[in-house]
Amino acid sequence: MNTETITQLLERYFHDQATLAEQEALFKYLEENPGNEQWETLLLKFIPEAVESGEREEKYNFLVKSVLGKLKVRNSKRRWLAVAASVIALLGVGLYFYTNHKTAGPVAVAAPDSAPITAPSANRATITLADGSVVYLDSVANGQLAQLGNIQLVKLANGQIAYRTADGQILKEPQNNTLTNPRGSRIIDMQLSDGSHVWLNAGSSITYPVFFTGNERTVTLEGEAYFEVTEDKSKPFYVRFSPTSKEERAGTVEVLGTYFNVNAYSDEENIKEIKVTLLEGSVRVSNPGIPSRIINPGQQAGLTKNGISVRQVDLNDIMSWKNGYFNLNDLAFTEIMNQLERWYDIDAVYPAGVPNIGLFGKIGRDLSLAETLTSLGDMGVRCRMEGKRLIITK
């Protein structure tokens, strides 16, 4: 079917003149041509250029009122969420527990035998520049960190890292930088050159071009990050994952101006999947050889080399790390320990095997390790510290 025929069909459909056969033909053609670009051009012609006078006013009042009403509901709901999050952070611990067997009697939590391990108070992130040199972010004062062609790498007063473009000549060669946030380091917040925001969890790194050239914006992630991507449909944003030695993990998240979280830690041994959780907007999750999936806000895609599963999740749980607490809900025991390992830079070992204890609730990330372990002790987890090793005995 050529463009002219399609245009005619659309025309007749739009003006309610299409016969059933014509409608069926149009639907069939739609199904056979899934790419949106061709359709976009065709449909654009149907948006009226001018509007008759008198069209503007009362007729649309109900819609305007309805949307303005929802604006306020949305705002207050958000404010409430922010308040709720800060209350939990202030309380430090908001914790509930159950165990498979009720533990009776006191639970031993040995006092640490070396210097107490506190929650990370500083950020120890580094940026590796294209030439291999390393910038330590915490050791430098606010202001300019590096000059890369006409791009400035700056540290803002709030500790955020940003790339700023200045007037002048443009970088000829695309340059990749890598932001690394090691274990035992606070979350770092970075702004890319296109205005997109990335929050990087401890034990994670992201590689990105200093300036996005070409038709797409591609970054590579290891570990966990939360993204707030600036919409630019002409330059789709992609998050890719480097395969690790453990298993061949690859995959892509394609983004259309949106808020989402990606957990691609490779040390979570019982989880062989990359988890992509969407807060707002739209993302497509794909992996070569399997059908891609678009997920909706509130959904999480689990990406493996065999397929993509989609499930509904609690966004508060998923975003815990960014909001200042450890989430214990719906996680395997080892996954909870993985969080502690990265935050306190310790290693958990299980000489008696992984305990069969289900935990839930949240623990504030600002607690010292000893306080966190006491909380876990209340739930029946017996453990002790030896140097930087956390020995779980039950």
Add this chain to the structure above:
Amino acid sequence: MKLASTTDDNELFLQIAEGNERAFEALFRKYLPRLRPFITGFVKVEAVSDEILQDIFLKIWANRTQLTHVSNPCAWIYKISTNLAIDHLRRQAAEYKALKVVAGEEGRQADDLFGHLTARELQQFIYDAVHSLPEQRRKIYILVKESGWSHREVADHLGISVQTVKNQIVSALKAIQTYIIQSGGVYIPLILLILKKI
């Protein structure tokens, strides 16, 4: 194509980015008269068209801090709108296909039942048929038949068993079938009569 004044829109976008609800209202009022006939022309059912419009503008508000990066607001809004219109056209195609199968099971051809309907009447009919279902059943039906989810995904999404999803789909199909039969005999001529009077 003649676009609305880009400078005005850029100014509005800047104000919206700062959280100015009046600027947002002005933008909404400016684009509604152009977008509503456009979207309604393709989705046919006004209730659906209004939902889409609300969705577009609530998204603009939710992402308002990013608006400063949009160089041509009018083209940007049009692009979002056309994309949503296409998505909904696709949904209509999927729904029609499902409906046709259901109708065919009754030994009646789609032509018999829907042949005399215009696009608008047909879409309204599909909309009514699907919306005659109880809430949960409708949700499940839409996810499976329109959005192409698997039974397992719907089950996980709603926290119910796969068997329940299957049962609900069977019930939904039966209900829609009944709706078609009844409508084929009585309701469609009635609807037509009413439409003609208007």
